[in-house]
Amino acid sequence: MTATETPGTLLRILDYSSRADPYPLYAELRETPVALQEDGSYVISTYRELMDILHNPHLSSDVRHLSRPMEAAEGRGTPAFINLDPPEHDRLRRMAMRHFGPPHTPGLVAGLEPDLTATVGSLIDDFAGKEQIDIVDDFAYPFPVTVICHLLGVPREDEPRFHLWVNAVIESIDYNPKTDPKEKLENGRQATNELRAYLRGLVEERHSRPSDDLLSRLANDDGPDGRMTDEEIVATANLLLIAGHETTVNLITNGMLTLLRHPQMLQRLRDEPDLIVPLVEELLRYEPPVHIIPWRAAYSDVAVADTVIPKGSRIILMLASGSRDPNRFHDPDRFDPDRPDNQHLGFGSGIHLCFGGPLARRETQIALTELVRRLDRPGLVTDPPPYRRSPVLRGPIHLPVEQGAG
Amino acid sequence: MTSADNLRAFKRDGRIVVVGASLAGLRAAEALRGEGFTGSLTMIGDEPSEPYDRPPLSKQVLTGWVPADGTLLPRRRDIDAEWLLGVPAGGLDMRANQVRLADGREVPFDRVLIATGVRARPWFVESEADLDGVFVLRTREHAEGLQRALAAGPSRVLIIGAGFTGSEIASICRERGIAVTVAELAPAPLVGALGAMVGDVAADMQRAHGVDLRCGVKVTRLEGDAQGRFRRAHFDDGSAIDADVAVVALGGIRNTEWLRGSGLAAGVWGIACDTGCRALTLDGLITDDVFAAGDVARCPNPIYEYRLISLEHWANAVEQAEVAAHNMVSGQADRWPHLSLPVFWSIQFGVNIKTVGVPTFADEVVVTQGSVADRRFVAAYGYRGRVTAAVSFNNAKWLDHYRQLIETAAPFPPPFPAPDQPADMKPVPVDFPGPTLLAQGATVVVTGHDPGERRVTSAQQHR
Numbered sequence: 099m100t101a102t103e104t105p106g107t108l109l110r111i112l113d114y115s116s117r118a119d120p121y122p123l124y125a126e127l128r129e130t131p132v133a134l135q136e137d138g139s140y141v142i143s144t145y146r147e148l149m150d151i152l153h154n155p156h157l158s159s160d161v162r163h164l165s166r167p168m169e170a171a172e173g174r175g176t177p178a179f180i181n182l183d184p185p186e187h188d189r190l191r192r193m194a195m196r197h198f199g200p201p202h203t204p205g206l207v208a209g210l211e212p213d214l215t216a217t218v219g220s221l222i223d224d225f226a227g228k229e230q231i232d233i234v235d236d237f238a239y240p241f242p243v244t245v246i247c248h249l250l251g252v253p254r255e256d257e258p259r260f261h262l263w264v265n266a267v268i269e270s271i272d273y274n275p276k277t278d279p280k281e282k283l284e285n286g287r288q289a290t291n292e293l294r295a296y297l298r299g300l301v302e303e304r305h306s307r308p309s310d311d312l313l314s315r316l317a318n319d320d321g322p323d324g325r326m327t328d329e330e331i332v333a334t335a336n337l338l339l340i341a342g343h344e345t346t347v348n349l350i351t352n353g354m355l356t357l358l359r360h361p362q363m364l365q366r367l368r369d370e371p372d373l374i375v376p377l378v379e380e381l382l383r384y385e386p387p388v389h390i391i392p393w394r395a396a397y398s399d400v401a402v403a404d405t406v407i408p409k410g411s412r413i414i415l416m417l418a419s420g421s422r423d424p425n426r427f428h429d430p431d432r433f434d435p436d437r438p439d440n441q442h443l444g445f446g447s448g449i450h451l452c453f454g455g456p457l458a459r460r461e462t463q464i465a466l467t468e469l470v471r472r473l474d475r476p477g478l479v480t481d482p483p484p485y486r487r488s489p490v491l492r493g494p495i496h497l498p499v500e501q502g503a504g
Numbered sequence: 505m506t507s508a509d510n511l512r513a514f515k516r517d518g519r520i521v522v523v524g525a526s527l528a529g530l531r532a533a534e535a536l537r538g539e540g541f542t543g544s545l546t547m548i549g550d551e552p553s554e555p556y557d558r559p560p561l562s563k564q565v566l567t568g569w570v571p572a573d574g575t576l577l578p579r580r581r582d583i584d585a586e587w588l589l590g591v592p593a594g595g596l597d598m599r600a601n602q603v604r605l606a607d608g609r610e611v612p613f614d615r616v617l618i619a620t621g622v623r624a625r626p627w628f629v630e631s632e633a634d635l636d637g638v639f640v641l642r643t644r645e646h647a648e649g650l651q652r653a654l655a656a657g658p659s660r661v662l663i664i665g666a667g668f669t670g671s672e673i674a675s676i677c678r679e680r681g682i683a684v685t686v687a688e689l690a691p692a693p694l695v696g697a698l699g700a701m702v703g704d705v706a707a708d709m710q711r712a713h714g715v716d717l718r719c720g721v722k723v724t725r726l727e728g729d730a731q732g733r734f735r736r737a738h739f740d741d742g743s744a745i746d747a748d749v750a751v752v753a754l755g756g757i758r759n760t761e762w763l764r765g766s767g768l769a770a771g772v773w774g775i776a777c778d779t780g781c782r783a784l785t786l787d788g789l790i791t792d793d794v795f796a797a798g799d800v801a802r803c804p805n806p807i808y809e810y811r812l813i814s815l816e817h818w819a820n821a822v823e824q825a826e827v828a829a830h831n832m833v834s835g836q837a838d839r840w841p842h843l844s845l846p847v848f849w850s851i852q853f854g855v856n857i858k859t860v861g862v863p864t865f866a867d868e869v870v871v872t873q874g875s876v877a878d879r880r881f882v883a884a885y886g887y888r889g890r891v892t893a894a895v896s897f898n899n900a901k902w903l904d905h906y907r908q909l910i911e912t913a914a915p916f917p918p919p920f921p922a923p924d925q926p927a928d929m930k931p932v933p934v935d936f937p938g939p940t941l942l943a944q945g946a947t948v949v950v951t952g953h954d955p956g957e958r959r960v961t962s963a964q965q966h967r
Binding site for chain 2 (some may be wrong): 397451
């Protein structure tokens with residue numbers, strides 16, 4: 099193992115200067131599929147090893163199984179199912195899924211389609227008369243936020259409040275004690291507490307005045323597993339709000355950026371709207387919103403490829419690198435919606451496979467189809483656009499686009 | 505001409521015949537075209553319709569969610585084939601390279617793929633099998649008839665045999681509120697495929713859903729009324745039950761009778777092949793132009809000591825079809841072996857059951873994750889200290905890991921603890937019923953003295 103070179107690669111990936119194009123660094127990382135870092139953590143960057151580890155029952159999502167505690171995870175209250183192992187994970191995810199997808203709620207995403215189309219339409223209507231629009235602020239951000247607020251039953255007018263909290267939480271997810279001020283961590287913690295207190299208030303309201311939204315159903319409906327406690331509901335809602343808030347914004351924005359960089363593909367999508375289904379799958383491989391699972395814990399010794407990762411180690415999963423692994427995908431740096439057998443890692447894999455995946459897919463399909471149909475000769479204003487800080491949830495912070503660009 | 509020239513000419517102008525127009529046959533035909541085969545392609549099938557999918561027949565079709573004719577297999581590409589449907593094959597002449605159809609027509613080939621599958625094992629007394637209300641379930645027509653019978657609201661359904669198909673049908677009867685009795689010769693359902701430990705779980709599951717499950721009993725007689733309608737079944741313990749519908753779910757019979765006299769190693773056990781799906785002759789020699797895929801093929805699996813294994817699994821049919829098709833149009837050096845591990849799934853009583861590997865190749869079994877009481881667990885199977893298979897109940901997302909354990913001959917029981925592991929992770933004997941097939945007597949005899957004369961001949965009539 100070339101443990102002397104690889105730590106440098108990860109640090110360079112985390113460095114903001116490589117945000118616009120981390121892919122050459124991922125290629126460097128893949129030279130050592132399981133790379134031990136100076137701090138004792140292991141980075142996994144190749145497709146097959148990532149698939150193996152994501153299906154490995156000896157991998158834990160529970161921070162309590164790390165031998166070195168993680169500062170960023172401390173003091174955040176009841177964990178959501180994303181940070182739990184079976185059987186607790188299975189129970190909470192199953193209880194949440196009861197109200198979100200098949201078999202009990204099979205038509206949820208399909209039933210939202212008229213709303214999704216209407217929301218997208220009205221946002222694009224507002225572009226009228228503007229020469230330049232920001233795909234993020236004017237479209238990709240407000241759209242999924244409106245959807246997740248509606249679904250959960252969070253008042254849309256509270257968005258300015260929780261927007262700040264969510265931003266602070268996201269900021270602190272990839273906290274690095276070496277480079278980041280302690281203040282960033284503290285802001286994240288405080289924001290988590292405030293966001294949870296806010297959600298707790300909504301859950302209490304739903305107990306007395308239920309309506310048709312997800313919070314009401316979680317608060318009042320009994321299934322075979324019984325009912326979640328209020329703290330479990332708050333943790334679940336917190337997770338869904340943040341995930342529903344952040345990732346789809348990046349997927350839509352990365353999608354538009356990719357199309358603008360591939361004008362022939364943009365034209366093709368305009369001519370063949372059905373292309374959107376494989377195109378969004380290819381986006382999830384080529385420019386996914388989630389690049390890194392920043393930590394998992396080795397519950398016991400975990401064998402990956404030829405390496406045994408000792409119990410208690412932190413494991414960092416470079417999903418976006420795996421989806422560009424040339425040993426799995428032919429010509430991986432090419433954007434190719436016609437790609438066969440596109441089993442990307444865009445939504446992860448295994449028991450933590452993205453809960454909101456079906457919704458995110460449909461949102462992005464509708465958003466990009468309508469943008470491409472209705473924008474008049476869109477052109478990129480700056481390439482690359484400015485990016486957000488996070489290397490974990492990666493996407494442009496603004497994507498200025500001009501219309502009638504010729 | 506070099507062999508490369510020959511191969512090119514064959515890919516361009518050759519004649520390939522596929523016998524069997526179901527999943528394996530169709531996928532092979534598509535793969536042949538995908539591999540660039542542009543010669544003539546003939547599809548022979550005994551059923552009148554185009555290839556359809558069978559797993560939904562014992563599930564969505566019986567519930568009435570999907571009509572029986574709504575299960576056509578999706579086409580992945582145009583195969584530009586000549587279809588000879590509604591007529592079974594009657595013989596294979598390996599000297600003249602011809603398939604003879606039951607109606608006497610002869611179809612010449614350069615290479616042939618045999619994918620004739622299995623048919624349902626009928627009730628052993630013909631007059632009883634013919635009673636109105638007695639069903640088997642293999643084809644679309646069977647499913648259509650049984651679905652109609654269930655929709656008519658029978659007072660009770662008797663299911664004979666608690667393997668996967670029988671158990672799935674029992675589950676659907678309960679889902680539709682129909683009283684159901686399941687009769688099984690073994691001590692528990694699914695025991696022949698998954699062993700006694702999992703069989704006990706399956707038995708609890710059936711009883712918890714109100715199935716009248718009777719194990720260790722044999723149905724001896726199906727009794728009809730004056731109108732020829734099934735009314736009552738008698739058991740070997742002297743008891744009897746009244747029912748309107750009987751479903752005979754006693755597994756399948758491989759469709760190999762038509763190969764009698766062909767010289768292929770074909771019989772009740774299937775068609776013996778190499779891992780490249782090339783058929784063996786009775787003498788155990790590899791043929792070069794005859795291939796087999798799907799339920800009827802019996803291939804060696806290196807992971808299981810090269811034993812010849814035939815599987816009635818959907819994914820196995822697809823994978824063998826693709827390997828066979830590739831090898832049919834490839835030279836010696838470019839051939840692929842079919843080495844993937846079998847994967848099988850079933851849905852019954854609200855539980856998704858999935859297996860990887862060959863659970864019958866085991867001496868011990870251990871629950872490695874989850875809880876048997878909750879019917880949400882993974883159990884690993886081991887043979888002489890290595891992992892050979894796994895089964896999951898409502899926990900299928902972990903099975904990829906067990907596939908890897910099997911492929912790398914990982915130690916059994918798996919040594920490392922995982923979250924959600926039962927406290928006393930103790931292996932128990934796997935306990936399968938005896939190898940009943942071995943009791944059927946010899947199937948071949950060897951004749952001749954000198955190496956040049958020694959030959960194998962078939963010793964047993966097909967049943």
